[in-house]
Amino acid sequence: MIEVKSLAKRFGTKTAVDDVSFKVEKGEILGFLGPNAAGKSTTMRMITGFIPPTSGAAVIGGHDILTESIPARRKIGYLPENAPVYPDMSVFDYLAFCAEIRGFGRADRNRKVEETLEKCFLTEVKGQTINTLSKGFRQRVCFAQAIIHDPEYLILDEPTDGLDPNQKHEVRLMIREMSARKAIILSTHILDEMEAVCTRAIIIAKGRIVADDTPAALKTKSSLHGAVSLTLLGGSPESFISKVSAINGVASAKILETEGEAFKVRIFPDAPDAAILNNILSTLSDNDYRPGAIFVEQGRLDEVFRRITA
Amino acid sequence: MRTTDSMTNILAIMKREFFGYFGSAVAYVFIVIFLMLLGFFTFYISNFFEMGQADLQGFFQWHPWIFMFLIPAVAMRLWAEERRMGTIELILTFPVTVWEAILGKFLAAWAFIGIALVLTFPMVITAAYLGNPDLGATFCSYVGSLLMAGAFLSVGIMTSSLTRSQVVSFIIAIVICLFFILAGFPPVIRALSGWAPAWLVDLVSSLSFLTHFMSIQRGVLDLRDVFYYASVIFFMLFINSVVIQNRRTA
Ligand SMILES: Nc1ncnc2c1ncn2[C@@H]1O[C@H](COP(=O)(O)OP(=O)(O)OP(=O)(O)O)[C@@H](O)[C@H]1O
Ligand SMILES: [Mg+2]
Numbered sequence: 001m002i003e004v005k006s007l008a009k010r011f012g013t014k015t016a017v018d019d020v021s022f023k024v025e026k027g028e029i030l031g032f033l034g035p036n037a038a039g040k041s042t043t044m045r046m047i048t049g050f051i052p053p054t055s056g057a058a059v060i061g062g063h064d065i066l067t068e069s070i071p072a073r074r075k076i077g078y079l080p081e082n083a084p085v086y087p088d089m090s091v092f093d094y095l096a097f098c099a100e101i102r103g104f105g106r107a108d109r110n111r112k113v114e115e116t117l118e119k120c121f122l123t124e125v126k127g128q129t130i131n132t133l134s135k136g137f138r139q140r141v142c143f144a145q146a147i148i149h150d151p152e153y154l155i156l157d158e159p160t161d162g163l164d165p166n167q168k169h170e171v172r173l174m175i176r177e178m179s180a181r182k183a184i185i186l187s188t189h190i191l192d193e194m195e196a197v198c199t200r201a202i203i204i205a206k207g208r209i210v211a212d213d214t215p216a217a218l219k220t221k222s223s224l225h226g227a228v229s230l231t232l233l234g235g236s237p238e239s240f241i242s243k244v245s246a247i248n249g250v251a252s253a254k255i256l257e258t259e260g261e262a263f264k265v266r267i268f269p270d271a272p273d274a275a276i277l278n279n280i281l282s283t284l285s286d287n288d289y290r291p292g293a294i295f296v297e298q299g300r301l302d303e304v305f306r307r308i309t310a
Numbered sequence: 311m312r313t314t315d316s317m318t319n320i321l322a323i324m325k326r327e328f329f330g331y332f333g334s335a336v337a338y339v340f341i342v343i344f345l346m347l348l349g350f351f352t353f354y355i356s357n358f359f360e361m362g363q364a365d366l367q368g369f370f371q372w373h374p375w376i377f378m379f380l381i382p383a384v385a386m387r388l389w390a391e392e393r394r395m396g397t398i399e400l401i402l403t404f405p406v407t408v409w410e411a412i413l414g415k416f417l418a419a420w421a422f423i424g425i426a427l428v429l430t431f432p433m434v435i436t437a438a439y440l441g442n443p444d445l446g447a448t449f450c451s452y453v454g455s456l457l458m459a460g461a462f463l464s465v466g467i468m469t470s471s472l473t474r475s476q477v478v479s480f481i482i483a484i485v486i487c488l489f490f491i492l493a494g495f496p497p498v499i500r501a502l503s504g505w506a507p508a509w510l511v512d513l514v515s516s517l518s519f520l521t522h523f524m525s526i527q528r529g530v531l532d533l534r535d536v537f538y539y540a541s542v543i544f545f546m547l548f549i550n551s552v553v554i555q556n557r558r559t560a
Contacts, residue, residue: 098404101405
């Protein structure tokens with residue numbers, strides 16, 4: 001378990017992280033979200049022991065990162081922001097160095113490196129000098145470094161930054177696959193990624209936690225959540241609006257766009273869990289409207305994100 | 311348990327840094343310049359052949375001055391480069407202590423300079439061929455030179471931790487090294503003894519790399535001289551560790 005207790009970091013008079021607390025258990029993938037300069041990287045740097053907190057503590061599997069630094073660090077795999085790697089080493093030598101630092105003896109080392117190269121799709125470039133690699137490959141080398149010792153805790157700062165869509169997909173699969181035996185914290189700016197990968201999300205703004213929930217629960221905070229969108233293939237928009245507005249449980253309805261005869265309407269319920277779909281459907285059939293498409297909105301994360309971090 | 315771990319960590323970092331020198335052109339450029347400068351000063355300025363005594367004094371006397379320029383160049387990348395590239399964030403979150411990282415880097419650079427020093431052996435052979443140099447004193451001088459190189463290096467690695475710019479590190483290191491040389495440079499001592507009390511002159515000159523190097527060159531490896539270099543190295547590496555631990559970020 002990673003336990004973060006009231007972490008705070010001040011740079012001069014500026015507070016970058018302010019009283020951040022949370023716990024991550026094995027099996028969880030915690031997504032760290034927030035606008036630029038929210039303090040995500042700073043928090044991760046404190047958890048991994050790179051910079052000491054101004055106050056508070058981070059406990060990694062029972063070891064405090066400051067007072068029992070070495071045992072705590074042994075359990076962590078860390079991918080820093082921008083994936084720093086030594087440019088003048090070959091991929092293989094670099095990973096062999098990391099394996100050595102992680103305590104693998106001469107016998108295990110090469111096997112471990114080969115295994116990790118395979119996992120991260122790096123085998124074809126293993127003899128290449130790192131500074132001749134493309135950005136995405138460098139990112140993968142640094143990712144490989146983070147998982148080479150199969151750590152219990154993984155801290156990944158924007159792990160899919162700079163990867164192509166296929167690689168993003170591969171990395172997400174890999175993260176999910178590993179998550180059963182690990183506690184993982186990752187930061188990202190991609191909301192779809194958070195939704196696809198994370199079991200839980202923490203949104204942080206100006207150094208403070210403003211939301212801590214599952215992606216699904218976060219979506220329900222959206223004003224769109226529970227709204228019904230439908231496209232009608234004909235009829236008068238105005239009279240339709242007045243009809244649905246009268247339905248029990250509907251707060252409002254508005255026309256989104258019209259295209260020839262057809263038009264698109266969104267109907268908002270007066271409470272998120274009001275069951276308005278049935279009533280809308282019967283209104284449609286009673287009045288012989290011809291629906292082209294109809295669906296219930298789950299809510300949009302980008303809207304929630306914007307609202308709570310602005 | 312912990313000490314073998316420490317050894318493994320120091321060795322891993324040392325190996326990486328050491329082969330890093332040879333992976334780039336730095337190593338070869340350094341060695342060639344070092345040998346050429348030493349050769350030039352020894353043969354043309356000290357008139358090695360014409361002295362007629364085949365004494366290695368004229369060879370060793372140049373070491374401090376050449377070290378003053380070349381060793382800061384060897385040391386400047388050790389931390390500054392890690393800071394500039396951000397790799398410091400990885401090395402300092404690996405399960406290694408700051409001291410292990412510092413010692414690994416320091417020993418790698420020291421071993422590298424040791425190799426450059428070993429490559430000067432043709433000088434000894436020439437001297438032995440021309441005359442009859444005191445081999446004991448020669449050996450001591452080499453040990454002294456290596457110790458002195460360690461002291462220069464410790465200054466260089468310390469200044470390297472202060473900045474992300476290799477050039478800045480290089481310049482600060484040269485200034486500090488110059489002070490450590492000049493404090494024992496005979497013309498400076500002479501100027502100083504004109505007005506300063508004797509104890510002050512002694513104190514200043516005892517702080518100098520030069521004074522202790524000259525004392526070792528006489529052919530006795532005095533424990534006090536060894537202790538002096540060891541303390542300088544320890545002190546500089548200690549400052550290095552404080553700087554690294556108190557850095558605010560990369
Ligand atoms: N060494 C430092 N000195 C001064 N201020 C710093 C330092 N490091 C970070 N900060 C400040 O702390 C705040 C948080 O930075 P941080 O890098 O944690 O943001 P972030 O959430 O990771 O942003 P991004 O999404 O852009 O990566 C920023 O305002 C930044 O300027
Ligand atoms: Mg960041």
